Amino acid sequence: MSTIFVTGGAGYIGSICVEQLLNEGYRVAVFDNLTEGHRKAVDTRADFFQGDLSDRTVLRHAFDEAKPDAVMHFAASALVGESMSNPSKYFRNNVANGVNLLDVAVESGVKKFVFSSTCATFGIPERVPLDETLPQQPINPYGESKLLFEKILRWYGQIHNLNFTALRYFNAAGATEKFGEDHRIETHLIPNVLKVALGQKESVDIFGTDYPTPDGTCIRDYIHILDLAQAHILALKSEKSDFYNLGTGGGTSVREVIDACSEISGKKITAIEKPRRAGDPPRLVAASDKIRTELGWAPKYQDIRQIVKDAWAWHVKNPGGYGD
Numbered sequence: 001m002s003t004i005f006v007t008g009g010a011g012y013i014g015s016i017c018v019e020q021l022l023n024e025g026y027r028v029a030v031f032d033n034l035t036e037g038h039r040k041a042v043d044t045r046a047d048f049f050q051g052d053l054s055d056r057t058v059l060r061h062a063f064d065e066a067k068p069d070a071v072m073h074f075a076a077s078a079l080v081g082e083s084m085s086n087p088s089k090y091f092r093n094n095v096a097n098g099v100n101l102l103d104v105a106v107e108s109g110v111k112k113f114v115f116s117s118t119c120a121t122f123g124i125p126e127r128v129p130l131d132e133t134l135p136q137q138p139i140n141p142y143g144e145s146k147l148l149f150e151k152i153l154r155w156y157g158q159i160h161n162l163n164f165t166a167l168r169y170f171n172a173a174g175a176t177e178k179f180g181e182d183h184r185i186e187t188h189l190i191p192n193v194l195k196v197a198l199g200q201k202e203s204v205d206i207f208g209t210d211y212p213t214p215d216g217t218c219i220r221d222y223i224h225i226l227d228l229a230q231a232h233i234l235a236l237k238s239e240k241s242d243f244y245n246l247g248t249g250g251g252t253s254v255r256e257v258i259d260a261c262s263e264i265s266g267k268k269i270t271a272i273e274k275p276r277r278a279g280d281p282p283r284l285v286a287a288s289d290k291i292r293t294e295l296g297w298a299p300k301y302q303d304i305r306q307i308v309k310d311a312w313a314w315h316v317k318n319p320g321g322y323g324d
């Protein structure tokens with residue numbers, strides 16, 4: 001049985017990947033500083049180490065105890081908008097702290113590293129859907145920090161013989177029965193719209209209605225968290241080091257997301273048109289042929305309403321999130 005060391009395993013995507021890894025029979029050790037994550041989001045079957053990636057001593061201690069075969073690295077600062085006002089936080093956490101993790105992983109003899117990268121490494125793409133051959137020219141510090149780490153990972157792979165898979169996710173969404181999305185300050189579109197449906201917020205903002213898209217709002221490729229988790233489990237088994245774009249290939253505008261949330265919840269959603277948010281590309285949709293062909297990935301959720309349905313079910317059951 002393999003042991004997977006999961007950084008950021010108390011966060012939104014990490015917690016659900018941990019649950020799916022455990023369901024597949026892996027042993028899991030979660031490492032998280034709980035700045036964004038929640039202790040209750042850590043599956044009770046996993047071991048938990050509270051610590052910060054900047055602290056190599058604590059990190060080494062956790063590796064010594066867990067003795068992992070592989071690392072999944074979800075921990076990061078991950079908000080496009082915040083990165084435009086506080087770039088330092090992004091370069092420190094996503095680059096410098098990531099190098100700490102790589103060093104400890106290599107010293108501990110880890111052979112496989114799976115990294116949460118992002119479509120934000122591409123910036124404003126020359127064409128859509130985005131495949132892996134497009135140039136990576138980020139337009140925000142968040143995307144730049146993830147691109148820097150991709151480059152570092154390639155060097156560590158080559159020099160230290162570390163097998164890696166970098167998954168460039170598009171927009172993660174949805175929930176499982178037990179785990180869902182609960183950020184202390186919620187900036188993401190779907191949970192914010194659902195808060196309006198729950199009566200916890202009066203309205204949701206639409207950031208920008210003058211984009212060159214059919215309805216003037218930004219288009220994103222929303223991928224169900226379970227499809228994302230499946231890609232991670234396939235990546236663990238891959239012997240080839242590589243970079244993959246990970247999305248469904250379908251694009252949904254901000255207005256379409258709001259309509260889907262209204263339909264699924266049966267509630268009227270008040271939306272307020274606001275200026276563009278800095279750092280947002282107009283349209284990001286994945287071409288995921290490479291991961292489908294090479295790793296055999298096959299997403300089960302293609303319809304935004306199915307994704308919203310699972311998110312809504314979780315929010316209705318947990319109106320206060322994880323309650324901390």
Ligand SMILES: NC(=O)c1ccc[n+]([C@@H]2O[C@H](COP(=O)([O-])OP(=O)(O)OC[C@H]3O[C@@H](n4cnc5c(N)ncnc54)[C@H](O)[C@@H]3O)[C@@H](O)[C@H]2O)c1
Pocket residue numbers: 007008009010011012013014031032033034035036037038051052053054073074075076077078093097116117118119168169170171172173183
């Ligand atoms: N949410 C998305 O749509 C999306 C899309 C593309 C890529 N990603 C990437 O996926 C990963 C997970 O995203 P998420 O939405 O689950 O974010 P999240 O904020 O919910 O989870 C991140 C977790 O990492 C922990 N963490 C952060 N810095 C840490 C540090 N220095 N030491 C220890 N723990 C630390 C936080 O406490 C949190 O639990 C991130 O790397 C993000 O960049 C997310």
Ligand SMILES: O=c1ccn([C@@H]2O[C@H](COP(=O)(O)OP(=O)(O)O[C@H]3O[C@H](CO)[C@@H](O)[C@H](O)[C@H]3O)[C@@H](O)[C@H]2O)c(=O)[nH]1
Pocket residue numbers: 078079080081118119120169170171172187188189190192204205206207208218219220254277280284
């Ligand atoms: O209240 C809101 C929140 C968001 N948006 C818009 O909705 C779209 C999606 O925004 P959001 O849900 O904040 O996600 P992104 O900014 O696209 O970023 C997510 O998706 C990226 C990949 O596209 C990841 O890299 C990031 O980590 C993750 O936060 C964007 O056009 C936003 O401008 C609104 O109009 N109103």
